[in-house]
Amino acid sequence: xxKRRKLLALGAAGASAMMVLTACxxxxxxxxxxxxxxxxxxxxIPAAWASISxxxxxxxxxxxxxxxxxxxGQWQPDGTYEYNMDVLAEEPTxxxxxxxxxxxxxxxxxxxxxxxxxxxxxxxxxxxxxxxMSASPDAGYCTTCDSRGGTTADMVEEMEVDGKTITFTLxxxxxxxxxxxxxxxxxxxxxxxxxxxxxxxxxxxxxPDELGEYFTWLHETRPEWSGGxxxxxxxxxxxxxxxxxxxxxxxxxxxxxxxxxxxxxxxxTFVNAINNGEIDGANPAQYSGDVMQELEGLPQVTLxxxxxxxxxxxxxxxxxxxxxxTELRRAIFTAIDRDDIANRNFGAGYPEYELKNNxxxxxxxxxxxxxxxxxxxxxxxxxxxxxxxxxxxYELDGDTLMLDGEQVGPLRxxxxxxQTRSTSLQLxxxxxxxxxIEAEIExxxxxxxxxxxxxxxxxxxxxxxxxxxxxxxxxxxxSESGSNFGKLSNEEIDELVEAVxxxxxxxEAAEYxxxxxxxxxxxxxxxxxxxxxxxxxxxxxVANIEDNLQSSYRATYNIGEWALAE
Amino acid sequence: xxxxxxxxxxxxIPVLFLASVLTFVLIDVSGDPLSxxxxxxxxxxxxxxxxxxxxxxxDRSMPERYWLWMTGIGGNGDIGLLQGEFGPSTQSATYDIGxxxxxxxxxxxxxxxxxxxxxxGLAVLSGVxxxxxxxxxxxxxxxxxxxxALAMPTFWFAGIMQxxxxxxxxxxxxxVFATIGDGTYQAQGLxxxxxxxxxxxxMTLPTIVLMLTSFAAWSRYQRTSMLEVLNSDYVxxxxxxxxxxxxxxxxxxxxxxxxPLTTVVxxxxxxxxxxxxxxxxVFQWRGLGEFFIAAVxxxxxxxxxxxxMLSGTAVIVANLIADLLYGVLDPRIRFE
Numbered sequence: 001x002x003k004r005r006k007l008l009a010l011g012a013a014g015a016s017a018m019m020v021l022t023a024c025x026x027x028x029x030x031x032x033x034x035x036x037x038x039x040x041x042x043x044x045i046p047a048a049w050a051s052i053s054x055x056x057x058x059x060x061x062x063x064x065x066x067x068x069x070x071x072x073g074q075w076q077p078d079g080t081y082e083y084n085m086d087v088l089a090e091e092p093t094x095x096x097x098x099x100x101x102x103x104x105x106x107x108x109x110x111x112x113x114x115x116x117x118x119x120x121x122x123x124x125x126x127x128x129x130x131x132x133m134s135a136s137p138d139a140g141y142c143t144t145c146d147s148r149g150g151t152t153a154d155m156v157e158e159m160e161v162d163g164k165t166i167t168f169t170l171x172x173x174x175x176x177x178x179x180x181x182x183x184x185x186x187x188x189x190x191x192x193x194x195x196x197x198x199x200x201x202x203x204x205x206x207x208p209d210e211l212g213e214y215f216t217w218l219h220e221t222r223p224e225w226s227g228g229x230x231x232x233x234x235x236x237x238x239x240x241x242x243x244x245x246x247x248x249x250x251x252x253x254x255x256x257x258x259x260x261x262x263x264x265x266x267x268x269t270f271v272n273a274i275n276n277g278e279i280d281g282a283n284p285a286q287y288s289g290d291v292m293q294e295l296e297g298l299p300q301v302t303l304x305x306x307x308x309x310x311x312x313x314x315x316x317x318x319x320x321x322x323x324x325x326t327e328l329r330r331a332i333f334t335a336i337d338r339d340d341i342a343n344r345n346f347g348a349g350y351p352e353y354e355l356k357n358n359x360x361x362x363x364x365x366x367x368x369x370x371x372x373x374x375x376x377x378x379x380x381x382x383x384x385x386x387x388x389x390x391x392x393x394y395e396l397d398g399d400t401l402m403l404d405g406e407q408v409g410p411l412r413x414x415x416x417x418x419q420t421r422s423t424s425l426q427l428x429x430x431x432x433x434x435x436x437i438e439a440e441i442e443x444x445x446x447x448x449x450x451x452x453x454x455x456x457x458x459x460x461x462x463x464x465x466x467x468x469x470x471x472x473x474x475x476x477x478x479s480e481s482g483s484n485f486g487k488l489s490n491e492e493i494d495e496l497v498e499a500v501x502x503x504x505x506x507x508e509a510a511e512y513x514x515x516x517x518x519x520x521x522x523x524x525x526x527x528x529x530x531x532x533x534x535x536x537x538x539x540x541x542v543a544n545i546e547d548n549l550q551s552s553y554r555a556t557y558n559i560g561e562w563a564l565a566e
Numbered sequence: 567x568x569x570x571x572x573x574x575x576x577x578x579i580p581v582l583f584l585a586s587v588l589t590f591v592l593i594d595v596s597g598d599p600l601s602x603x604x605x606x607x608x609x610x611x612x613x614x615x616x617x618x619x620x621x622x623x624x625d626r627s628m629p630e631r632y633w634l635w636m637t638g639i640g641g642n643g644d645i646g647l648l649q650g651e652f653g654p655s656t657q658s659a660t661y662d663i664g665x666x667x668x669x670x671x672x673x674x675x676x677x678x679x680x681x682x683x684x685x686x687g688l689a690v691l692s693g694v695x696x697x698x699x700x701x702x703x704x705x706x707x708x709x710x711x712x713x714x715a716l717a718m719p720t721f722w723f724a725g726i727m728q729x730x731x732x733x734x735x736x737x738x739x740x741x742v743f744a745t746i747g748d749g750t751y752q753a754q755g756l757x758x759x760x761x762x763x764x765x766x767x768x769m770t771l772p773t774i775v776l777m778l779t780s781f782a783a784w785s786r787y788q789r790t791s792m793l794e795v796l797n798s799d800y801v802x803x804x805x806x807x808x809x810x811x812x813x814x815x816x817x818x819x820x821x822x823x824x825x826p827l828t829t830v831v832x833x834x835x836x837x838x839x840x841x842x843x844x845x846x847x848v849f850q851w852r853g854l855g856e857f858f859i860a861a862v863x864x865x866x867x868x869x870x871x872x873x874x875m876l877s878g879t880a881v882i883v884a885n886l887i888a889d890l891l892y893g894v895l896d897p898r899i900r901f902e
């Protein structure tokens with residue numbers, strides 16, 4: 001009897017505690033009555049408060065600063081480019097693009113009512129200082145700024161500031177077909193930064209050492225400033241940031257009272273968290289079929305998936321004794337079945353996938369030309385591959401490919417240990433076995449080192465691309481480029497990729513880029529597979545939100561327009 | 567005891583030194599800390615890479631880097647363990663390893679302390695009951711639960727607990743349990759009771775996960791130890807003298823049976839800190855476990871060294887505490 005009373009008391013205490021907890025919820029994501037709040041996950045931890053540097057230059061830092069950094073324009077989800085007419089007074093002006101008439105010149109003029117959150121007007125000086133911080137150390141503006149970009153900023157000879165207007169003059173002989181990108185959403189800094197805060201803190205931005213101090217300060221200090229619809233009011237670089245409307249924002253007023261952005265590194269937690277009302281959505285940088293499948297089953301969630309900006313490709317080491325032969329390389333690429341690789345990796349979650357048929361341009365780009373399909377490369381056509389080999393003097397001895405009585409290979413097939421690449425390597429191994437080539441799979445954990453040391457015969461890895469393209473061909477294929485890891489050397493290609501960088505219009509640059517890409521296919525140097533898909537999911541309580549796969553900002557690209565669904 | 571303690575502390579120094587050399591070499595050969603930077607699109611200017619190599623002391627040889635890491639002599643003032651500086655981080659120029667460890671230590675200790683207290687309490691209770699009811703249905707049930715807990719992978723159990731939490735919330739129509747985060751930000755502006763319920767909401771699930779493995783192992787130790795004591799002569803004598811069973815168990819048997827557990831628990835405490843790596847990841851607590859994972863992902867050698875040295879020191883200190891407690895609980899043991 002005594003024991004029973006004790007048990008009953010214990011049970012009652014437990015029940016009371018549960019009732020109290022039930023009544024006084026402590027869980028996250030709850031909003032104060034009447035407040036419009038959205039919790040948007042950032043899928044990793046941003047390393048710094050500014051994205052200009054190599055360490056801070058991640059999509060996570062960019063997304064953390066969404067709604068805070070002003071920028072002059074950006075690519076829209078449908079692939080069109082729009083200037084930011086909240087920030088600009090008028091569309092930027094191309095003053096001169098004819099190098100025979102003088103240096104390449106263009107200018108930006110900021111809107112009259114564009115101000116920072118402390119009321120200070122935005123001026124051309126803000127852009128000038130941002131470009132100085134984005135340039136390489138060798139440009140001489142700053143001694144300690146470790147900019148992650150520099151390509152566009154380094155072209156600049158002179159910046160002339162006249163109040164709201166800044167005029168750029170490029171170095172002699174240089175043209176920039178993508179000049180509008182200087183301080184847009186896709187630039188090194190993800191936009192531009194205030195200059196007046198340097199002066200307020202006692203730094204002279206024209207002193208290279210002091211500009212470096214300002215650069216460090218921007219990276220270390222949580223922005224209390226804003227030039228966009230929201231400003232960061234709380235948070236840190238470890239857990240989350242909280243954004244509230246910028247009271248000085250001159251554009252259309254944002255419709256949310258608060259946006260909380262927790263940094264969540266584990267995608268497997270998303271399903272429970274959105275079910276539990278702790279988050280409203282995310283745009284992860286990685287593809288995860290399992291998570292997508294679970295999200296698809298949630299009635300309150302909208303899920304979308306599309307081509308991301310990282311594209312996978314197979315590269316050959318042209319300095320390998322066997323792979324020096326172009327015909328062997330063509331046969332290898334012909335034997336590889338790209339559709340098999342893409343389908344097995346992404347077919348279940350993203351059956352609408354498309355193979356990538358141009359190294360530089362996406363399939364929906366106005367500059368796109370199919371340079372791959374006619375070559376038969378990536379088709380998995382074993383018979384065609386064997387025919388190429390036989391014509392070149394190779395012969396199959398049973399299951400082994402021979403040349404002059406010697407076995408071809410074995411070749412070392414390498415990639416980092418991701419699920420996608422592991423599957424891909426196994427398939428490539430099987431495709432090559434069909435034409436008598438033995439490939440040994442070797443997984444790596446130091447991609448940069450392996451590429452730099454050319455420690456591979458065949459390798460699969462990814463490049464990230466953007467709608468901007470003029471610097472890519474030279475970087476990928478020029479014989480002097482440090483990123484031409486497999487050592488392609490072709491004078492005609494060198495000339496074409498140099499011409500891409502020097503073109504004064506995008507059309508002209510694209511023409512050269514496509515010509516170069518065709519020659520690269522002839523050389524059978526790089527075989528593009530496809531863009532790795534990215535997914536986005538959002539709770540149906542949030543309105544005016546969509547993924548922008550053209551931009552590092554992803555879904556946060558229009559954060560000022562986010563609202564709660566009626 | 568003081569002499570013994572000092573001797574043990576001095577003895578730990580060469581152990582830590584050798585451990586540091588070994589781990590430094592292993593980390594150093596495991597990869598290029600700047601590989602991500604070298605792969606950036608578009609590729610950074612060579613001067614940027616040079617700047618980073620200089621900042622991270624990668625332009626020095628490995629022995630020189632170790633010397634710098636240990637002493638700081640010849641460095642830029644941001645390195646030197648003996649000077650209280652852990653070195654620059656690959657994660658960013660502004661990432662302060664020492665500051666991060668200090669902040670995260672509190673987060674991890676909050677989780678570990680709660681898990682330890684509950685694991686220990688339940689382990690003692692379960693062990694004692696199991697031993698007293700040896701071969702009964704209750705004993706078999708507790709044994710089964712213990713082995714089940716031992717066999718359960720942490721990340722899997724954490725996922726199950728999260729789903730259970732969400733299921734419970736749906737059932738009661740309120741967010742009683744949170745599944746991600748440590749609740750620090752949600753506690754802002756709450757009164758004392760609000761902070762308490764907030765902490766409970768965020769801590770319950772990860773605490774259960776973290777305590778599970780320790781509880782399982784410790785309850786088995788406690789059962790064995792208790793069984794041994796219950797069969798000893800002095801317990802039989804106490805019973806023969808007519809002392810009530812409750813007194814025999816509480817005053818005589820339990821105290822002796824706790825001695826071996828003390829050693830196991832003290833050493834296990836260091837193990838729990840290591841065990842937070844998975845739990846913190848799944849529940850998104852920014853503690854030392856998450857610090858470790860971030861350092862591995864970023865190839866952050868100095869941050870990894872800091873974590874490993876902290877972990878190593880914790881093991882040594884825990885062992886020392888175990889030995890000292892052993893002597894306190896069992897007067898037959900002398901420190902010489």
